[in-house]
Amino acid sequence: MIFDLLLVAALLWSAVRVLTTPDLFRAVVLFIVFGLLMALAWARLDAPDIALAEAAIGAGLTGALLLDAVAHLHKKRQEQSP
Amino acid sequence: MKTLLNVAVLFLAGAFGLALGWAILDLPVAAVNLPEQLTAQLDMSGVVHPVTAVLLNFRGYDTLLEIAVLLLALLGILALPRHVSDHQHRPFTANPVLQTLARVLVPLMLLVAGYILWAGAHRPGGAFQAGAVLAGAGVLLHLAGLLPAWVTPGRTLRAGLAVGLLVFIAVAVALMAQGTLLQYPPGWAGALILMIEASLTFSLGLILAGLYLILADSRAQA
Numbered sequence: 001m002i003f004d005l006l007l008v009a010a011l012l013w014s015a016v017r018v019l020t021t022p023d024l025f026r027a028v029v030l031f032i033v034f035g036l037l038m039a040l041a042w043a044r045l046d047a048p049d050i051a052l053a054e055a056a057i058g059a060g061l062t063g064a065l066l067l068d069a070v071a072h073l074h075k076k077r078q079e080q081s082p
Numbered sequence: 083m084k085t086l087l088n089v090a091v092l093f094l095a096g097a098f099g100l101a102l103g104w105a106i107l108d109l110p111v112a113a114v115n116l117p118e119q120l121t122a123q124l125d126m127s128g129v130v131h132p133v134t135a136v137l138l139n140f141r142g143y144d145t146l147l148e149i150a151v152l153l154l155a156l157l158g159i160l161a162l163p164r165h166v167s168d169h170q171h172r173p174f175t176a177n178p179v180l181q182t183l184a185r186v187l188v189p190l191m192l193l194v195a196g197y198i199l200w201a202g203a204h205r206p207g208g209a210f211q212a213g214a215v216l217a218g219a220g221v222l223l224h225l226a227g228l229l230p231a232w233v234t235p236g237r238t239l240r241a242g243l244a245v246g247l248l249v250f251i252a253v254a255v256a257l258m259a260q261g262t263l264l265q266y267p268p269g270w271a272g273a274l275i276l277m278i279e280a281s282l283t284f285s286l287g288l289i290l291a292g293l294y295l296i297l298a299d300s301r302a303q304a
Contacts, residue, residue: 048206049133052198056214061290064221068294 004044011037024073028066035059128271130204137208138275142264146254149247149282156243156289159296160235184226191219199283203272209279213286220291224298231298243292246285250278 014034021027035058042051120132120140127135137145195215202208223229232239253274254264266274 049208049211052206052211053214056211056218057290060218061214061221061294064218065294068298 007037007041007044011041024070025067028063028070031066032059032063035063126268126271128266128268128273128275129202131202131206133206134202134208134275138278139264139266139271142254145282146247146250146264149250149285152286152289153244153247156292156296159293162297180226181228184222184228188219188223191215191222195219195283195287199279202279203276209282209286212283214290216283216287217290217294220287221294224295229295232292232295235292235296239288242288243285246278246282249281253278 011034014030014037018027018030018034021030035054039051039055039059042048042054117132120136123140124130124132124135127139129135129138195212198207198215199209199212200207202212220229224231235243257264257266260267
């Protein structure tokens with residue numbers, strides 16, 4: 001029960017932080033954290049299939065794509081304002 | 083002006099959340115007891131795990147369309163104008179620790195993907211998760227500088243991307259003679275599902291990795 005409440009609190013906190021952080025890189029890392037916490041929540045809800053998919057696709061693959069996009073944006077911005 | 087907009091957005095989001103909560107609480111009781119029906123029919127599905135039974139047997143049509151949508155997304159990426167450099171397959175400088183780690187991890191990831199695929203018949207797992215692990219292995223290899231970006235996918239790669247959907251469609255067409263789409267004969271269901279899932283895993287791994295690897299080179303050049 002305490003664990004579940006902590007999990008909900010951490011989920012809401014990371015969701016708010018993802019949306020409010022001005023730093024894109026940090027936002028992406030927080031998004032991955034959110035995805036992993038979400039996978040835990042699915043596991044707690046007795047939905048291990050969704051937990052697996054969330055961890056692999058939601059946190060892993062989307063996270064990698066977003067990180068790459070941030071690096072690309074960063075490079076582009078540097079080129080525009082040397 | 084901006085605070086006003088923020089307040090408006092907050093208000094709208096709150097109202098939407100409340101409406102969603104109210105709608106969920108207001109849902110009528112389901113007319114049919116689906117879990118009960120599923121348990122009753124599980125013996126005919128060819129697999130023991132109910133989620134796989136629904137995804138690949140009872141609602142196989144949905145999964146067929148899902149893989150088609152993913153393939154379409156990848157075709158869309160392939161159609162994007164990309165800068166193809168003259169000196170392609172440029173393996174960028176990666177540090178040796180990452181390379182060694184990738185060499186150790188990738189065979190393990192292949193093993194895990196195979197296990198998840200096989201486990202899908204009787205416990206949580208299945209083609210999509212296994213495919214995601216395969217894709218992760220591909221991305222890791224690329225980041226370690228061991229796998230070049232897929233600048234111009236050759237014929238073999240294109241065939242690999244499509245084979246999952248093609249096998250699925252071939253099975254569907256072969257079973258059309260019965261009159262119902264994707265209704266497996268009970269004796270064959272397990273083998274057919276495993277065959278479809280294996281090819282789906284292969285293609286999904288390539289497609290999901292392709293989302294990353296096909297764009298990777300144009301990104302480096304842009």
